[in-house]
Amino acid sequence: MSRAGSTTRDRARARRGSTPDRGTAVTPLRARRRTRRRTHPRRRLLAVLGAVLVLAGLVAWAVLGSSLLAVGxxxxxxxxxxxxxxxxxxxxxxxxxxxxxxxxxxxxxxxxxxxxxxxxxxxxxxxxxxxxxxxxRVAVAVVERDGTRQLIDADGVLFDTITGDPPSGAVPLAVTDPGPEDPATAAALAALTSLPADVAEEVAGAAALSADDVRLAFTDGREVVWGSAEQADRKARVLEALLEQIDAGTLEPARTLDVSTPDAVVLR
CATH class of the missing domain: 3.10.20.310 (membrane protein fhac)
Known part of the structure; x- marks a missing residue:
């Protein structure tokens, strides 16, 4: 027995009694911490999703329903x-x-x-x-239909009525039934659109009695017998060369240039 009246065994018991039971005191605290760690990310995710939905709603309203992005x-x-x-x-x-x-x-x-x-x-x-x-649409020619003068484009579409001078580059075209389905109209337009710019400037008018009989009238009185729409590009090149040679004096002047068969040109 010690001086304080307690034995060594009593003090040992007291020390043991003051030590917390790890099985009952510590485990619930750790569980609560683990629970908090699991719930916090979920709350953050829900908060982010909510913010995204609100933002998406605001954007949809601004784009689809408000006057902020409206036609002015x-x-x-x-x-x-x-x-x-x-x-x-x-x-x-x-x-x-x-x-x-x-x-x-x-x-x-x-x-x-x-x-x-x-x-x-x-x-x-x-x-x-x-x-x-x-x-x-770009006017290639002017045709007369139902008593009115109308502009016609390269596809044969009649698209405007005129009473005064036609646009630059649009020449008078004489055809019986102008329109996109008319073969004679198509042949005449093929001739006009295939000409080089410097040659086209000299054209005063065109006529198509049929799809195989297209003729071009020039401002100086010369006439070009074009024929059908076949080999239009070839005919245009041959005609350009003939005009250059006539203007240069290497060919005799001619009033009629027949390029309907471009490999056998006839000058009259």
């Missing part, structure tokens, strides 16, 4: 004969329409229905512009 301008490019107002009206795109909701294919189809339009493309120009790019 319809821009027209590529027109010379057509008035821009006519193209805008044909496109039919109301101002204030959300840009993402603009039916570009439908607008292009409506503009393409204009007779003067050969091709059209409608695109979005963010943030508030629709761009309509037009390729107009």
């Amino acid at each position: 301008t319809v821009q027209v490019d590529g027109t010379e004969l057509l008035a821009e107002e006519a193209v805008v009206q044909a496109a039919g795109i109301p101002a204030g329409t959300p840009l993402a909701r603009v039916d570009t294919e439908g607008a292009a189809a409506r503009v393409a229905a204009l007779p003067q339009v050969a091709a059209v493309e409608v695109t979005r120009g963010w943030p508030d512009t629709v761009v309509v790019t037009v390729t107009e």
